[in-house]
Amino acid sequence: QSALTQPASVSGSPGQSITVSCTGTGSDVGSESLVSWYQHHPGKAPKLMIYEGSKRPSGVSNRFSGSKSGNTASLTISGLQAEDEADYYCYSYAGSGFWVFGGGTRLTVL
Amino acid sequence: QVQLVQSGAEVKEPGASVKVSCKASGYTFNGYYIHWVRQAPGQGLEWMGWINPDSGATKYAQKFQGWVTMTRDTSITTVYMELSRLRSDDTAVYYCARIPRGKYYFDYWGQGTLVTVSS
Numbered sequence: 001q002s003a004l005t006q007p008a009s010v011s012g013s014p015g016q017s018i019t020v021s022c023t024g025t026g027s028d029v030g031s032e033s034l035v036s037w038y039q040h041h042p043g044k045a046p047k048l049m050i051y052e053g054s055k056r057p058s059g060v061s062n063r064f065s066g067s068k069s070g071n072t073a074s075l076t077i078s079g080l081q082a083e084d085e086a087d088y089y090c091y092s093y094a095g096s097g098f099w100v101f102g103g104g105t106r107l108t109v110l
Numbered sequence: 111q112v113q114l115v116q117s118g119a120e121v122k123e124p125g126a127s128v129k130v131s132c133k134a135s136g137y138t139f140n141g142y143y144i145h146w147v148r149q150a151p152g153q154g155l156e157w158m159g160w161i162n163p164d165s166g167a168t169k170y171a172q173k174f175q176g177w178v179t180m181t182r183d184t185s186i187t188t189v190y191m192e193l194s195r196l197r198s199d200d201t202a203v204y205y206c207a208r209i210p211r212g213k214y215y216f217d218y219w220g221q222g223t224l225v226t227v228s229s
Contacts, residue, residue: 003154036215038155045205045219046155052214089155093214097160097169099145104154 004029004090004102011108017078020105022090023071028100029092030071037066037075040087040104049088050075077107085109112136114144114206114220121226122196129192130223132206139187140164142208145216146180146191150202160209161189196227 005023012018022029022037029035033053038046048057050066053073063078073092077084090102117131132144146158159170161180168180174193182189193200204223207216 034214038216040155045221046207046216048215048217057217087154091155091157091215098171099157099160101147101155101157 002100004092004100006088006090006102006105008103009106009108011110012080013110014080014082016080017076018080018107020075020077020088020090020107022073022075022092022102024073024092024094024100025071028094029068029073029090031095032093033068034093035066035068035073036091037064037073038089038091039084040089042087046089080109082109112208112218114208114218116204116206116220116223119224119226121228123229124197124227126196126227127192127194128196128225129190130204130206130225132189132191132220134163134187134189134208139184142210144180144182144189145207145209146178147205147207148202149205150199153202156202158191158204163187163189193225196225198227201225201227 010018035053037050039049040046049064053068054066065076067074088105094100113135115133120128122128143160145160148156161168163182179192206220208218
C-alpha cells in the first residue's frame, strides 16, 4: 500500500491552466476509474472535486476536470483563480478493501 | 442535513491510548462506510481504515493493524477510532469521512480532531 505519486508542488498564474498527475499501479489507479480528487485548505475538511476519474459533483466549477491514462490519473484546473490555491490529493481504491492517497500537491497561484 | 461531528481535541502522553468519536446524523447510518484519515503536521493525508456500520466489519491499513481499533454504536449512530501505544509522531488531525455503499469517494467529512501526543 504505497502512496500514489504526485508532484510536491505546481504553480500557475491567474487564468492559466495546470495539471496535477497521480501515478499508481495496475492494482489501484490503473485498475478502474475509481480515482477521486480532493481540495484541502489548511484547517478545513477536504472537499471532493472529482470522482470516478472524471465526474464533477454538483457545485464544483467546470474549471476542474479529471482524466486517466494507464496508471496515471490527472486533475486539470483551467482559468486559475486565487481561491484555487490549496493542497490537492488523489485517492484510489487499491483492491481487497484497501485504499490509498497520493502524497499531495501544493498549488500556488502566482 | 448530513453531518459528521467529531469529538474535541485531545492531549495524550506517549504510550497512552486515544478514542475519537464521529457522530453521524441526517442520513441512514447503516448505508455508508466510515473511513478514518489522518494528517500529521506538514504531511499529507493518510488512510487508516474503514468500518461498515451495518455489520461492524473493519479493514485497517497494514501500517495500523494491531494498533488501531474501529467500532460503532448503532444506537447512537456513532463510530469510534481508538489508537493505542501513542507516539509523538501520532500527533495529527484525525478525520472521519463517509463513502456511499458501492461508491469509491468521500462525500462528507467530519470537522477533524486534533490529537497531540506530548510528555
